[in-house]
Amino acid sequence: MAAGSPGVDLDTxxxxxxxxxxxxAEHKDELTDLDAAIGDADHGANMHRGMxxxxxxxxxxxxxxxxxxxxxxxxxxxxxxxxxSGPLYGTWFLRxxxxxxGATTLDPETFAxxxxxxxxxxxxxxxxxxxxxxxxxxxxxxxxxxxxxxxxGESLADALRAASTAADEGRDATTPMVARKGRAxxxxxxxxxxxxxxxxxxxxxxxxxxGSVGGAVAEGA
Amino acid sequence: xKKLLNDPADLVAESLRGLDRAHPELRVDHENRxxxxxxxxxxxxxxxxxxxxxxxxxxxxxxxxPGMLDAVCAGEVFTxxxxxxxxxxxxxxxSGAGVLHLVWNYTGDVMNFDMAAELAAAETDTTVEAVVxxxxxxxxxxxxxxxxxxTGAAIAVEKIVGAAAEQGRSLSELADLARRVNxxxxxxxxxxxxxxxPAKGSPTFDLPDDEIExxxxxxxxxxxxxVPLAPAHEIAPMLVDPVLADRDFTGGDGVLVFVNGTGATxxxxxxxxxxxxxxxxxxxxxxxxxxxxxxxxxxxxxxxCSVSITQLDDExxxxxxxxVATSGLRWGM
Numbered sequence: 001m002a003a004g005s006p007g008v009d010l011d012t013x014x015x016x017x018x019x020x021x022x023x024x025a026e027h028k029d030e031l032t033d034l035d036a037a038i039g040d041a042d043h044g045a046n047m048h049r050g051m052x053x054x055x056x057x058x059x060x061x062x063x064x065x066x067x068x069x070x071x072x073x074x075x076x077x078x079x080x081x082x083x084x085s086g087p088l089y090g091t092w093f094l095r096x097x098x099x100x101x102g103a104t105t106l107d108p109e110t111f112a113x114x115x116x117x118x119x120x121x122x123x124x125x126x127x128x129x130x131x132x133x134x135x136x137x138x139x140x141x142x143x144x145x146x147x148x149x150x151x152x153g154e155s156l157a158d159a160l161r162a163a164s165t166a167a168d169e170g171r172d173a174t175t176p177m178v179a180r181k182g183r184a185x186x187x188x189x190x191x192x193x194x195x196x197x198x199x200x201x202x203x204x205x206x207x208x209x210x211g212s213v214g215g216a217v218a219e220g221a
Numbered sequence: 222x223k224k225l226l227n228d229p230a231d232l233v234a235e236s237l238r239g240l241d242r243a244h245p246e247l248r249v250d251h252e253n254r255x256x257x258x259x260x261x262x263x264x265x266x267x268x269x270x271x272x273x274x275x276x277x278x279x280x281x282x283x284x285x286x287p288g289m290l291d292a293v294c295a296g297e298v299f300t301x302x303x304x305x306x307x308x309x310x311x312x313x314x315x316s317g318a319g320v321l322h323l324v325w326n327y328t329g330d331v332m333n334f335d336m337a338a339e340l341a342a343a344e345t346d347t348t349v350e351a352v353v354x355x356x357x358x359x360x361x362x363x364x365x366x367x368x369x370x371x372t373g374a375a376i377a378v379e380k381i382v383g384a385a386a387e388q389g390r391s392l393s394e395l396a397d398l399a400r401r402v403n404x405x406x407x408x409x410x411x412x413x414x415x416x417x418x419p420a421k422g423s424p425t426f427d428l429p430d431d432e433i434e435x436x437x438x439x440x441x442x443x444x445x446x447x448v449p450l451a452p453a454h455e456i457a458p459m460l461v462d463p464v465l466a467d468r469d470f471t472g473g474d475g476v477l478v479f480v481n482g483t484g485a486t487x488x489x490x491x492x493x494x495x496x497x498x499x500x501x502x503x504x505x506x507x508x509x510x511x512x513x514x515x516x517x518x519x520x521x522x523x524x525x526c527s528v529s530i531t532q533l534d535d536e537x538x539x540x541x542x543x544x545v546a547t548s549g550l551r552w553g554m
Contacts, residue, residue, distance in 0.1 A: 036425050040299045040440040045420040049297075078336065082274075082300040083329035087336055125332060182328045183442050185366035186359070190445070 007105035008156070012213050013066055014058055017073060020208035021051035027204060034197040038184040043085060043197040050081035050089065065104050070097040070114070084182055085198065088122050088135065095121030108156040111213070112146050119143055126181060133179040133191065135198035142167035142206045160206075160214035167206035171199040222422045224522075229419035233275045233297055240282060244548060247285060254302065255310045256282040257292045267392045268292070268314030269383060271323040271375070272307065273330055274299040276418075277439060280518045283549030284376070289383035290323075290547075298418055298521070299440045301329035307337030312345050319348035319392035323379055323399060325371030326355035327440075350392055352399040354378055356406045356529060358467045359436030359445050370438045373481045373529030374406030376517055377541070380550060384543035402531060407467050409436065409460045410527030412483065413450075416441040416520050435459050437527075439483075439520050453490075457497035460528045465505055470532055475510030477531040477541060478502065482516035485524040491515065494526055502530075511541055517549060 024031070024047045032044030057076050063069035070093045078090030099117035100106055106114065119139050128134040145166035149159035174196035179185045184196070226232060234251065241249040248257040262268055271281050272294030281293040291314040294302035311320045320341075324334045331353060338349045356374035360366060382399045390398070412434040415424035418441065425441035428434060433456070436445030448459070470476050480495045482488070495514050502509055510533060518527070533541065544553030 032421055036421065038442075040442050041418045041421045041425045042298070042300050046297070046300055079303050079305050082296045082303050082333065084301070084332055086301075086303055086329070087332040126328070180366055182367055183438070183440065186370065186438055186442060186445075188361065188366075188445060 007107045008066075008111045008213055009105045010063070010066060010069060013069055013106075014062075015212040016209050017051075017054055017058065017069075019212040020205050021055045023204045023208050024048050024051045024201065027200075031197050031201055034195055034200055037194045038179065038187055038191045039197060040183055042083065043201065046081050046083050046085050047089075047201050050077045050086065053077075053080040065102065066100045066106055066114075067097040067102055070094070070100070084126070085201070088126050088198075091121040091125045092118035108150055108159065111156070112143070112150055112159075115146065116143055128181045131177060132181045133174045133177040133184060133196045133199070134181050135196070135202035137174050137177070137196065138167040138170040138199040138202040138206065141170040142203075157210075157214035160210040164203070164207045164210035167203040171195065171203040174199045222417055222419065224417070224419055226419060229422070232419050233295060236275070237295065246546075247282070250309075253306050253309050254295045255292055255306055255313075256285055256295065257310070257313065258285050258287070258290075261291045261314045262316035263291065264316050265318060265389055266291075266316055267318045267386050267390070267395055268311070268316065268320040269323060269379070269386055269395075270294070270307065270310050270314060270320055271325070271379060272296070272302050272310075273325050273327070274301060274440070276521045277518050279516075279549035280375070283517075284379050284383075284547050286545070286547035287554065288387055288543060288545030288547070289379055289550065298420065301327065301333045304333050304336035304340055307334060308340040308344065311337065311341045311347055311349060315345070315347040319350065321382070321386075321392060321395050321399065322349060322351040323375065323382070324351055324353045325375055326353045326368055327370065328367045330371075348392060350396040352378075352396050352403065354399075354403045356403060356408045357438065358407050358409050358463045359438075361445070372408040372410060372439055373479050373518055373527050374403060374408055374531060376479060376513070376550075377406055377477055377529070377531040378402045380545060381537055381540040383545065384540040387543070402537065405532040405537070406529060407464045408527055408529040409463050410438070410444075410481075410483070410525065411435050411456060411460060412437045412444065412520075412523055412525035414485065414524040416484065416523035418521065433525075437483075437520075437525065439518055441520050441523055453493055454497050457494060457501055460526075461498055461501045461505075464528065464530055465507065468532070470507045470530055471505070473532050474534050474538055475508040476502075477511040477513070477533055478509040479513040479517075479529040479531070481518050481527045481529065483523040483525040483527065484516060484519035485522045486516070486526055488515060491526060494528075498528055510538065
């Protein structure tokens with residue numbers, strides 16, 4: 001990473017969360033339709049309720065630093081979403097919080113490390129592995145791409161774009177998979193041929209990061 | 222979508238308001254969406270907590286009361302409640318004897334109850350045990366998936382463990398009993414139609430008029446396979462055979478047979494199905510000594526049924542027959 005590379009500040013992180021909330025609202029019906037095919041037709045409504053609560057919390061009580069922001073976001077999601085998405089997305093942000101080390105501005109490596117901690121939390125909570133047709137199938141390749149791009153000296157903006165592309169590819173790759181976790185697993189072979197709704201919302205989360213965090217650091221560079 | 226609604230987003234909250242008015246023997250915490258028996262915590266008794274998504278009425282709130290559950294947490298339609306709710310309920314039904322979580326095996330429910338137990342342990346000195354109920358034989362390869370679903374057998378578990386809790390049995394004894402009833406139970410369900418989740422507004426899956434789903438869960442999720450619509454006497458073995466293939470029910474002191482309606486199937490048809498099922502059990506040497514027929518674990522407006530069989534012994538039979546006073550099950554008092 002080049003010296004003086006811009007970091008990710010609190011404002012930028014809030015923009016990321018708001019962008020994700022807006023994206024979930026926009027794709028609400030798509031997420032629900034995907035879930036109706038192999039689950040129980042509530043992923044869009046649940047994520048929309050959760051991210052609306054996250055935005056309300058941002059408006060009501062701005063967090064003091066990134067760790068507090070992630071903790072507040074995680075707690076809000078756990079409280080408001082329910083289902084499997086609540087604990088999983090909640091755990092993602094709750095685990096990101098301590099990984100920031102209390103910094104007010106996250107350098108790219110710290111931001112990537114926090115995202116990695118979030119993924120590890122999701123894997124521990126959901127016990128899903130790569131290829132189980134879950135959100136892990138979008139998040140894991142995204143973070144691998146992010147780490148690889150940063151290690152190669154690319155800017156955070158470029159690295160997040162690479163991550164978003166990898167998340168989209170991971171999401172698309174869930175279509176032929178047979179689900180081994182969550183409600184879709186009850187369908188067995190019949191779950192194949194459908195894109196996983198969790199991987200789809202996870203790809204939106206990474207895309208929102210590329211758009212807002214990546215955009216902000218690119219402007220600042 | 223044609224439903225008795227104001228706004229789909231308010232359905233659960235407004236239904237709980239009506240439940241509260243209809244049942245003064247219950248206490249409803251509307252903010253946290255927890256329903257308690259009004260006299261909870263009951264001194265000296267282990268608290269029994271269950272819950273899950275809404276849309277399964279009378280499960281779960283219909284099984285709160287003397288001889289069954291102390292509280293349930295209500296989630297959104299088909300969505301698990303959240304850890305804060307469960308932790309709050311756990312705290313409020315603990316008389317000092319501990320709290321047993323009776324968890325229906327669905328990914329979200331299990332994760333949220335796990336987090337609730339962590340919260341309860343961190344914030345209070347309540348002792349919590351959890352038993353996961355998983356009786357649905359439609360889920361094959363259960364070692365590689367989220368496992369078998371919790372379906373109709375939960376009613377047997379909650380009733381039998383509820384009776385034992387009234388006798389003052391300890392938390393660990395009740396947890397063992399819950400596991401035993403669960404292990405003794407198997408279920409299989411089918412759907413004639415899909416159901417309509419109010420927030421979605423259209424049926425969860427398209428099921429042509431001449432096809433049925435075999436091996437459904439309780440959330441309108443499609444089943445294992447789709448077959449042509451057939452007469453009831455041909456559908457009954459599609460449910461009974463996998464159940465009997467999975468466990469030997471010929472010994473002991475007979476079985477409890479529970480024929481459950483999924484919401485939109487009339488009792489007239491459910492009793493017809495029970496007749497078909499009983500005839501198959503007779504042929505297989507399985508002896509029904511107790512029967513429950515009716516819509517107890519529904520999937521909104523889905524038409525269909527499930528069958529659950531629980532192996533009984535002398536003790537389980539006495540606990541099943543013990544008095545119960547809930548809006549869903551009521552006898553002996």
